[in-house]
Amino acid sequence: MDRETLVQLLDNAGEAGRACRRALMAGASFEIWPDPIEAFPLAKIYQRRARLTRRMGIPSLGFDEAVTQLGACGLQHLILGIVKSTESDYRFQLFLSPDALRVVACLGVSKQRERSAHTTPD
Numbered sequence: 834m835d836r837e838t839l840v841q842l843l844d845n846a847g848e849a850g851r852a853c854r855r856a857l858m859a860g861a862s863f864e865i866w867p868d869p870i871e872a873f874p875l876a877k878i879y880q881r882r883a884r885l886t887r888r889m890g891i892p893s894l895g896f897d898e899a900v901t902q903l904g905a906c907g908l909q910h911l912i913l914g915i916v917k918s919t920e921s922d923y924r925f926q927l928f929l930s931p932d933a934l935r936v937v938a939c940l941g942v943s944k945q946r947e948r949s950a951h952t953t954p955d
Contacts, residue, residue: 834865834914834933836857836863839857839863839865839927840857840858842929842934842935842936843857843939845936846936846938846939847895847898847939848894848895849894849895849896849899849923849925849939849940850895850936850939852894852923852925852941853923853925853927855921856916856918856920856921856923856925857916859918859920859921860918860920861916861917861918861919861921862916862917862918863914863915863916863917864914864915865912865929865933866912866913866914867912868912869910869911870910870911870913871910872903872906872908872909872910872911873909875903875911875928876903876904879899879900879903879940880900882896883896883897883900886942891943891945892942892943892945893923893940893941893942893943894940894941894942895938895939895940895941896940896942898938898940899926899928899938899939900938902928902937902938903937906928906937906938908930908931908937909931910931911928911929911930911931912929912930912931912933913926913927913928914926914927914928914929915927921941922943922944922945923941923942923943923944924941924944925939925941926939926940926941926942927939
C-alpha cells in the first residue's frame, strides 16, 4: 500500500485517524502487514490494552472507539498496520479490512512511556 492511498483511507477514521493522517502527511513511517489475522480476538485484546493504558495514565486517541469498532466490524480477518512518527507524540495502530480498502479502526497511544523508560533520573 502506498502512502497516498493510506492517507485517503484515513479520511473518515475519527480523531485518531485524523491525527494519524497528519503524521503520514508529515512523513511518518508506516508498515502494513500483508497477511490477514483472525479478527475475533482483537476486540478483547485491545479492550484489555485500553484498560491497562488508562491505568498506567498513558494518553491515547480513539482507543475505546477502536475497541467498539473491532467488536462490531463483522469481519473474520483484518490486516494490521502501524504508523510511527518522530514528529507526533503518538504511535498509531491500524486495523484494515482484508482487502485493504477501508480502515476499520485506528488508535493512537502516546510515546510518553517509551520516552520515560529511556530517561534516566538526574
